[in-house]
Amino acid sequence: MDKNILLYEQLYTIRRFETLLLEKFSTGVFHGTTHTSIGQEANAVGILSHLVEQDVVVSNHRCHGHFLAYGGDPQALFAELMGKPAGVCSGVGGSQHLHWRNFYSSGVQGGTVAMAAGMALAEKHLGGDAIVVDFMGDGTLGEGIVYESLNMISLWQAPLLIVLENNHIAQTTPAHVAIAGDIQKRFEAFNISTTRLDSSDILEILPVAKTLMKTIRSKRSPQALIIDTARLGTHSKGDDTRSEEELTKLWQNRDPIAIHGTRLSEAERDAVHVRVDARIKTAFDHALASEGGQP
Amino acid sequence: MTQQVPETVLASLNLGLHQALQEDRNVILLGEDLLDPYGGSFKVTRGLSTRFPDQVWTTPISEAGITGIAGGMALRGMRPVVEIMFGDFTTLIADQVVNHLSKFGSMYDQHVDVPVVIRTPMGGRRGYGPTHSQSLEKFFLGVPGLTVIAPFHLSGKTLIGAPGELLYQTITKLNSPALFVENKLQYLLKLLSPADMIEYETTALPSEGNLDFPFYKLAMQSAPPSQLTLAAYGYMAHLAVVAMKRLAYEYEVFCDLLVPTILAPFNLEPFYDSVRQTGHLLTIEEGTLSLGWGAEVIARTAESLGNALKKSGRVASKGTVVPASHDLEAKCLPDEEEIMTKVLEMV
Numbered sequence: 001m002d003k004n005i006l007l008y009e010q011l012y013t014i015r016r017f018e019t020l021l022l023e024k025f026s027t028g029v030f031h032g033t034t035h036t037s038i039g040q041e042a043n044a045v046g047i048l049s050h051l052v053e054q055d056v057v058v059s060n061h062r063c064h065g066h067f068l069a070y071g072g073d074p075q076a077l078f079a080e081l082m083g084k085p086a087g088v089c090s091g092v093g094g095s096q097h098l099h100w101r102n103f104y105s106s107g108v109q110g111g112t113v114a115m116a117a118g119m120a121l122a123e124k125h126l127g128g129d130a131i132v133v134d135f136m137g138d139g140t141l142g143e144g145i146v147y148e149s150l151n152m153i154s155l156w157q158a159p160l161l162i163v164l165e166n167n168h169i170a171q172t173t174p175a176h177v178a179i180a181g182d183i184q185k186r187f188e189a190f191n192i193s194t195t196r197l198d199s200s201d202i203l204e205i206l207p208v209a210k211t212l213m214k215t216i217r218s219k220r221s222p223q224a225l226i227i228d229t230a231r232l233g234t235h236s237k238g239d240d241t242r243s244e245e246e247l248t249k250l251w252q253n254r255d256p257i258a259i260h261g262t263r264l265s266e267a268e269r270d271a272v273h274v275r276v277d278a279r280i281k282t283a284f285d286h287a288l289a290s291e292g293g294q295p
Numbered sequence: 296m297t298q299q300v301p302e303t304v305l306a307s308l309n310l311g312l313h314q315a316l317q318e319d320r321n322v323i324l325l326g327e328d329l330l331d332p333y334g335g336s337f338k339v340t341r342g343l344s345t346r347f348p349d350q351v352w353t354t355p356i357s358e359a360g361i362t363g364i365a366g367g368m369a370l371r372g373m374r375p376v377v378e379i380m381f382g383d384f385t386t387l388i389a390d391q392v393v394n395h396l397s398k399f400g401s402m403y404d405q406h407v408d409v410p411v412v413i414r415t416p417m418g419g420r421r422g423y424g425p426t427h428s429q430s431l432e433k434f435f436l437g438v439p440g441l442t443v444i445a446p447f448h449l450s451g452k453t454l455i456g457a458p459g460e461l462l463y464q465t466i467t468k469l470n471s472p473a474l475f476v477e478n479k480l481q482y483l484l485k486l487l488s489p490a491d492m493i494e495y496e497t498t499a500l501p502s503e504g505n506l507d508f509p510f511y512k513l514a515m516q517s518a519p520p521s522q523l524t525l526a527a528y529g530y531m532a533h534l535a536v537v538a539m540k541r542l543a544y545e546y547e548v549f550c551d552l553l554v555p556t557i558l559a560p561f562n563l564e565p566f567y568d569s570v571r572q573t574g575h576l577l578t579i580e581e582g583t584l585s586l587g588w589g590a591e592v593i594a595r596t597a598e599s600l601g602n603a604l605k606k607s608g609r610v611a612s613k614g615t616v617v618p619a620s621h622d623l624e625a626k627c628l629p630d631e632e633e634i635m636t637k638v639l640e641m642v
Contacts, residue, residue, distance in 0.1 A: 090404040092403075093403060093404065097402045097403065104403070106398075111359075111366075111395045114359070114360050115367040117367060118366055118368040119370060119371045120367075121364060121367070123371060125373065145363060148360025148361075152360055152361070155355075
């Protein structure tokens with residue numbers, strides 16, 4: 001298949017999963033809460049496309065896109081969100097606590113950076129060649145353990161890619177009222193080589209991530225990647241206080257599906273939509289039909 | 296390696312660490328000021344960095360960070376041991392212990408091992424003042440997925456379970472996180488040998504679970520049936536051993552002493568026979584009284600034994616800060632006299 005079509009399909013798979021999730025949430029089939037990654041799909045696909053089997057991924061509360069880009073099963077994720085035994089973690093973890101193969105996510109933010117650091121240091125100590133990719137958000141920069149971890153990540157040269165998905169908003173709090181100074185300098189102060197990319201375009205993210213991950217593999221040392229991105233959806237389900245005008249502008253300029261979609265013909269896009277819509281719907285239906293969970 | 300038989304709790308713990316690091320290269324120590332010649336604030340890690348330089352990582356003052364890093368290491372095949380310099384600083388690792396390490400095993404709902412041992416000295420009587428003298432382990436009792444262990448200063452030659460042996464077993468055998476609670480004054484205690492224990496009848500009651508760590512039961516040798524059951528752990532067990540002997544000689548009051556080495560998860564089955572017989576239970580702990588270890592022990596005993604538990608009491612530190620002044624600190628923390636007074640009130 002054409003590379004651009006394949007990438008579009010990966011991006012659209014995440015998008016369709018998340019939109020169907022939100023559509024169905026009001027019908028009561030899901031339990032608890034959820035945080036969708038609408039708008040940030042290109043980060044997940046652009047970075048995780050370069051993984052090799054033994055690599056490790058650590059994610060956060062907004063983890064569905066990362067999980068699906070890692071190769072996670074949409075049906076198992078739907079079932080997890082329904083609280084069913086067929087779920088990724090048998091319904092115990094829910095939306096933000098996933099573990100499958102070498103993928104881990106958790107819901108208390110700062111601690112995941114320490115966890116990822118420990119994993120990378122273990123790989124180094126045990127003499128393996130795996131690297132660890134850790135996704136964090138700009139909101140997580142508020143927690144102190146992040147800086148304890150960055151210090152030791154640099155001191156001990158952990159083979160780790162820290163990806164800061166800077167969507168400029170933490171739940172409802174805009175970054176400008178929560179973050180002082182320069183984000184990039186926070187990493188550089190610890191002597192961690194840091195790359196900044198303002199893009200929602202998969203074709204821009206892919207080569208940057210490729211270079212950084214190659215460097216980590218050869219040097220066995222850390223790198224940070226700050227991607228200025230946009231959260232197009234709400235934090236959770238209905239808690240967005242941004243103006244219509246602001247959101248419209250973001251949708252017009254920062255939608256990774258639309259940006260990459262221009263590289264496909266309308267017919268090619270439609271074919272992907274039909275294929276993915278059917279696959280995601282089947283995943284949802286099978287998850288719903290599986291045993292257990294709430295009625 | 297030939298190793299002298301350790302004479303103190305400190306030497307025993309040090310030996311346990313030597314053995315664990317020697318046996319498995321994946322066992323590593325993380326903590327502040329661990330490197331020789333200093334060898335850690337209380338010298339438990341002395342000699343280890345010289346012998347195992349790759350396995351002893353001295354760290355910045357980042358308790359939360361190193362505990363979190365240890366969790367990540369454990370998820371990926373290592374067996375890290377974290378030293379928190381003072382037990383008071385366990386508040387700094389609470390999120391790591393409660394929300395991360397202890398949860399991984401069950402929230403991921405599959406076989407995820409998290410073999411992290413966090414060692415820390417609790418306790419006062421060193422004049423270190425309010426933030427370096429507390430016994431905070433009660434805040435970690437009852438965290439699902441977390442094992443809390445407190446060694447007893449018996450020699451491993453007489454009974455299983457010398458402090459270093461417990462530490463070695465915890466590091467090498469337990470595949471879930473553990474808080475290993477040491478005590479500053481306990482470090483200096485001489486391990487009790489059979490000769491030291493000649494006036495006591497000491498039994499190691501079997502316990503269940505992943506770790507076959509004993510409950511100890513002590514009574515005075517050839518004594519009439521005990522009138523009261525004492526329950527204590529760690530350094531308080533030392534005070535209780537001394538107090539029960541004085542009660543026997545000076546007042547002809549006879550007690551059983553029950554000493555668990557696994558504090559959590561709670562398994563008090565081995566307690567009940569003694570309490571059923573004496574009907575009186577007195578718990579002793581160095582932490583503050585409210586909602587403490589003793590409260591849980593008494594509640595569980597009452598639930599299990601009903602009216603067979605006739606009278607219960609608790610000895611604990613006063614609900615204040617632990618003062619630095621020698622005299623004020625002594626008034627705040629439980630001692631042998633207070634234990635004896637309370638026992639005499641109860642029987």
